Amino acid sequence: MGxxxxxxxxxxxxxxxxxxxxxxxxxxxxxxxxxxxxxxxAGKTTTIRILxxxxxxxxxxxxxxxxxxxxxxxxxxxxxxxxxxxxxxDEDLTGVENLLLLARLLGxxxxxxxxxxxxxxxxxxxxxxxxxxxxxxxxxxxxxxxxAASLVVPPELIFLDEPTTGLDPRSRNQVWExxxxxxxxxxxxxxxxxxxxxxxxxADRIAVIxxxxxxxxxxxxxxxxxxxxxxxxxxxxxxxxxxxxxxxxAAALDVPAEPSADPVALSARISDPxxxxxxxxxxxxxxxxxTEFALGQPSLDEVFLALTxxxxxxxxxxxxx
Amino acid sequence: xxxxxxxxxxxxxxxxxxxxxxxxxxxxxxxxxxTSLTFGWRALLKIKHxxxxxxxxxxxxxxxxxxxTYLFGGALAGSTQEYxxxxxxxxxxxxxxxxxxxxxxxxxxxxxxxVFDRFRSLPVWRPSPLVGALLGDVMRYSIxxxxxxxxxxxxxxxxxxxxxxVVLSVALLLVFSFCLSWLWTMLSLILRTPNSxxxxxxxxxxxxxxxxxxxxxxxxxxGWMQAVVEVNPxxxxxxxxxxxxxxxxxxxxxGWVLASSxxxxxxxxxxxxxxxxxxx
Ligand SMILES: Nc1ncnc2c1ncn2[C@@H]1O[C@H](COP(=O)(O)OP(=O)(O)OP(=O)(O)O)[C@@H](O)[C@H]1O
Ligand SMILES: [Mg+2]
Numbered sequence: 001m002g003x004x005x006x007x008x009x010x011x012x013x014x015x016x017x018x019x020x021x022x023x024x025x026x027x028x029x030x031x032x033x034x035x036x037x038x039x040x041x042a043g044k045t046t047t048i049r050i051l052x053x054x055x056x057x058x059x060x061x062x063x064x065x066x067x068x069x070x071x072x073x074x075x076x077x078x079x080x081x082x083x084x085x086x087x088x089x090d091e092d093l094t095g096v097e098n099l100l101l102l103a104r105l106l107g108x109x110x111x112x113x114x115x116x117x118x119x120x121x122x123x124x125x126x127x128x129x130x131x132x133x134x135x136x137x138x139x140x141x142x143x144x145x146x147x148a149a150s151l152v153v154p155p156e157l158i159f160l161d162e163p164t165t166g167l168d169p170r171s172r173n174q175v176w177e178x179x180x181x182x183x184x185x186x187x188x189x190x191x192x193x194x195x196x197x198x199x200x201x202x203a204d205r206i207a208v209i210x211x212x213x214x215x216x217x218x219x220x221x222x223x224x225x226x227x228x229x230x231x232x233x234x235x236x237x238x239x240x241x242x243x244x245x246x247x248x249x250a251a252a253l254d255v256p257a258e259p260s261a262d263p264v265a266l267s268a269r270i271s272d273p274x275x276x277x278x279x280x281x282x283x284x285x286x287x288x289x290x291t292e293f294a295l296g297q298p299s300l301d302e303v304f305l306a307l308t309x310x311x312x313x314x315x316x317x318x319x320x321x
Numbered sequence: 322x323x324x325x326x327x328x329x330x331x332x333x334x335x336x337x338x339x340x341x342x343x344x345x346x347x348x349x350x351x352x353x354x355x356t357s358l359t360f361g362w363r364a365l366l367k368i369k370h371x372x373x374x375x376x377x378x379x380x381x382x383x384x385x386x387x388x389x390t391y392l393f394g395g396a397l398a399g400s401t402q403e404y405x406x407x408x409x410x411x412x413x414x415x416x417x418x419x420x421x422x423x424x425x426x427x428x429x430x431x432x433x434x435x436v437f438d439r440f441r442s443l444p445v446w447r448p449s450p451l452v453g454a455l456l457g458d459v460m461r462y463s464i465x466x467x468x469x470x471x472x473x474x475x476x477x478x479x480x481x482x483x484x485x486x487v488v489l490s491v492a493l494l495l496v497f498s499f500c501l502s503w504l505w506t507m508l509s510l511i512l513r514t515p516n517s518x519x520x521x522x523x524x525x526x527x528x529x530x531x532x533x534x535x536x537x538x539x540x541x542x543x544g545w546m547q548a549v550v551e552v553n554p555x556x557x558x559x560x561x562x563x564x565x566x567x568x569x570x571x572x573x574x575x576g577w578v579l580a581s582s583x584x585x586x587x588x589x590x591x592x593x594x595x596x597x598x599x600x601x
Contacts, residue, residue: 052442078444082439084439088436088438104351105443106350106443107349107350119341119345122338123341153347154347177336184336185339
């Protein structure tokens with residue numbers, strides 16, 4: 001893969017005692033979607049704000065499209081766009097006023113700016129809402145105008161901070177289509193998300209961050225592989241036997257088995273597929289009736305749990321700083 | 322037409338449409354004057370969409386003019402008519418200076434919103450969102466001034482300087498108010514909430530406007546207070562506005578006002594910008 005669109009080394013930023021970003025190293029190649037996955041408060045927004053030149057890092061370095069975000073902030077700003085997590089347009093203004101405002105600020109003449117605004121509203125299916133205040137838009141429309149506002153001048157790189165949080169499935173799909181369209185046209189997209197399936201669906205590479213640190217990085221396949229071979233899912237005839245089944249499976253597989261939401265189901269992560277047959281034999285020997293079993297690829301959910309599970313154990317240590 | 326019907330009526334984003342908007346050109350960046358004026362245009366649009374925000378520029382001036390004229394007029398100058406000739410230019414100053422406070426409160430609310438992140442990530446002259454907001458406020462000062470003067474004329478205020486004197490004094494007032502606003506922009510970046518901005522502004526504002534010659538001639542005040550009144554820029558501003566409206570041109574005093582205007586921007590402008598740049 002060609003040159004790097006983003007490169008950071010040891011990026012740090014604290015707010016008082018909160019280490020929002022605690023040493024982030026990223027290498028994002030140009031083109032494609034890079035996903036930054038993390039729970040609330042992981043430091044996703046702070047990282048993006050540093051990369052978009054809104055915050056100065058306390059330590060470390062970051063280059064975006066080859067320009068240093070501190071020394072060469074203006075060069076970065078002319079080439080990237082930011083779609084923030086929260087209302088990134090003026091909610092008091094109408095859709096067309098927002099786009100015209102940005103077009104004027106970016107150097108369009110008034111008539112050209114008007115045309116540009118109309119084209120963008122058309123492309124994003126917002127032509128009917130052009131003259132309505134953004135505060136009256138639905139969640140999906142609002143997200144589309146947020147993204148449209150970032151494309152008034154097409155950027156080489158776009159930051160999307162949790163672009164689909166709080167959207168219904170249809171609106172979420174529309175945003176995904178937009179992201180895919182952007183990539184098809186050669187734009188590099190860095191998006192943050194709390195949704196594992198979103199990262200799985202969209203991102204070529206994913207950095208999992210927690211407590212301001214990258215705890216895993218790779219393609220979604222690599223991340224899954226790093227966690228183990230997958231999971232064994234088992235359904236029982238009767239819920240009373242589940243506790244017993246948990247003990248048997250744990251002993252046979254050498255890993256804890258976890259009860260699922262379904263009262264007759266449980267699952268266990270497995271490292272060695274050869275043990276599965278033995279575990280199932282062990283269940284029937286103990287008189288537990290299995291109605292169904294399946295061997296699954298680990299989901300990104302499981303990857304995430306596995307990874308942040310580790311981090312959670314380290315929490316007291318981090319808080320002590 | 323509600324949100325959902327509009328949304329369903331419009332086709333979802335198509336690849337072709339997206340491709341064509343992404344082929345858009347990259348115009349060259351405009352200069353600081355144009356970007357500031359554009360942000361000023363944003364402020365005017367906000368007044369258009371949220372006219373409630375004009376309450377302070379209409380109610381304050383009306384209240385003050387009526388209250389002080391009829392409350393103090395008889396006692397201080399023998400008759401309300403006579404006092405009005407003295408007071409109205411002063412009330413005009415006070416109304417404007419009061420209205421500038423709102424700048425900080427509005428900005429504090431505005432900056433908390435995500436849209437300021439977008440503005441700050443644009444390749445434009447960095448102070449332009451702030452300068453634009455202050456330019457938009459000039460509109461508010463003009464409205465406030467127009468209201469005070471109209472009300473004054475109705476009540477019997479007769480400026481000897483005529484229309485020219487009135488226009489000149491308002492122009493000077495707008496310049497001073499624009500410059501004073503930088504104090505509030507600075508405060509709005511230091512303090513966390515709009516409420517605390519309002520509180521601190523009041524604390525600055527009351528002594529600044531009352532310990533001056535807006536309401537009474539300072540001759541009856543104790544010596545130390547006269548000294549304070551004398552260095553208060555509001556005193557000089559009121560003297561100038563009074564002079565211009567009644568037909569004299571106090572050149573030295575005008576110099577004082579312009580100098581203090583420049584000083585206000587020179588001190589609070591850069592501090593504001595440093596705070597703005599390092600804003601989290
Ligand atoms: N301006 C700020 N002042 C103080 N603390 C902050 C500030 N911004 C972020 N933080 C803290 O830094 C940590 C990381 O926040 P950040 O917003 O980067 O997380 P995030 O991953 O974007 O979370 P979310 O998914 O909730 O958006 C949090 O503990 C947050 O409270
Ligand atoms: Mg965030």
